Amino acid sequence: MAARDYGQYGGVSQALELVGERWALLIVRDLLVGPRRYGELAAGLPRIPSNILAARLKELQAAGILRRAPHSRVIVYELTAYGHELEPVVVALGAWGFKAMREPRDEQIVTPDSMAIDLQAAFRPEVAANLPSTAYGAHFGTGELLIRVDGPHLAVQRGGGQVDLAFSAGPGIHRLIAGELEPEFALAAGAVKVLRGPDHLLGRFANTFHLAA
Numbered sequence: 001m002a003a004r005d006y007g008q009y010g011g012v013s014q015a016l017e018l019v020g021e022r023w024a025l026l027i028v029r030d031l032l033v034g035p036r037r038y039g040e041l042a043a044g045l046p047r048i049p050s051n052i053l054a055a056r057l058k059e060l061q062a063a064g065i066l067r068r069a070p071h072s073r074v075i076v077y078e079l080t081a082y083g084h085e086l087e088p089v090v091v092a093l094g095a096w097g098f099k100a101m102r103e104p105r106d107e108q109i110v111t112p113d114s115m116a117i118d119l120q121a122a123f124r125p126e127v128a129a130n131l132p133s134t135a136y137g138a139h140f141g142t143g144e145l146l147i148r149v150d151g152p153h154l155a156v157q158r159g160g161g162q163v164d165l166a167f168s169a170g171p172g173i174h175r176l177i178a179g180e181l182e183p184e185f186a187l188a189a190g191a192v193k194v195l196r197g198p199d200h201l202l203g204r205f206a207n208t209f210h211l212a213a
Helices: 011-019 024-033 038-044 050-062 087-098 112-122 173-177 183-189 201-208
Strands: 066-071 074-079 134-140 143-150 153-158 165-169 192-196
Touching: 011 024, 024 038, 024 050, 024 066, 024 074, 024 087, 024 112, 024 153, 038 050, 038 074, 038 112, 050 066, 087 112, 112 134, 112 143, 112 153, 112 173, 134 201, 165 201, 173 183, 173 201, 183 192, 183 201
Parallel strands: 134 165
Antiparallel strands: 066 074, 134 143, 143 153, 165 192
């Protein structure tokens, strides 16, 4: 019997045998945002031991969930079509986990990739459909997200671009998304800092992305 064989013949047990090991789903989460080099994956998961990252990548590749591919003369890891089928599962799991989030510990950080999935979970297309199209530039640590909302459609990617509102934030942004902090109080408390653009657009952001804890 394989080390991770649950001895059950069913979809859930099979899925857990494939992606149930520690760090596996977080690797998938980050690759849902876009292909990554090995070093980029390691930087986005600062607590993962290098041998564990290498092992998980090999396991996920063997399972057909991701592949190694050349990109601009470097090798990147990217999800296969089979791996991309995990997107609604990961987004739903993020929404479910959001309900149990409490105050962040001092050592906990927000990464652009983790935030990208949380934003997908918090996106309210029915609200965004009645708001003007808006582009946001969100800075988390040294990384940046370009968030485009066009009616009920959301596109989130790593990197910058022309935006209507640029802001920086840390773990406290989750209090804004949860509705625990009104935008003006989020600014006053330093949970969010506007870098450029009108402050009132942070209210539009908070209306567009809301996920009750």
